[in-house]
Amino acid sequence: HTTVGSFQVEYKVLPGTVEITVVDRGGGFDVGELTEEPGEYGGFGLAVIRSLVDExxxxxxxxxxxxxxxxxxxxxxxxxxA
Structure with missing residues (x-):
């Protein structure tokens, strides 16, 4: 994990959909290295998120x-x- 200087959370309630966006100003990471399943070194947070949302x-x-x-x-x- 990297140090995050600041972050922002936004949400939109649209007809039939809710969108939540989290933006941070950390150092980032290589999204291409992520897998669908958690591994030995993490990935549990995204696995939980994916199980709770549609996209x-x-x-x-x-x-x-x-x-x-x-x-x-x-x-x-x-x-x-009744």
């Missing part, structure tokens, strides 16, 4: 990292009739 968009560079999490709404079951 993950991850960009990272030497200037920082942007993680966008998208969750689509699912219709609620109607309440049971």
């Amino acid at each position: 993950v968009v991850l960009d990272s560079s030497l200037e920082g990292t942007r993680l966008k999490m998208i969750r689509r709404a699912t219709p609620l079951d109607p309440p049971p009739k």
Whole structure:
């Protein structure tokens, strides 16, 4: 992990979708080295995030990292009739 000088969290509630974006100004990392499953040296955080949302968009560079999490709404079951 690298030191993060600052970070920002944004959220958008759209019809049928919620988007949460986290942006930091850390040193970044090579997204191409990530695997779908956690490994010996980490990856558990992203695995948990992927299990909770419908889509993950991850960009990272030497200037920082942007993680966008998208969750689509699912219709609620109607309440049971009394």
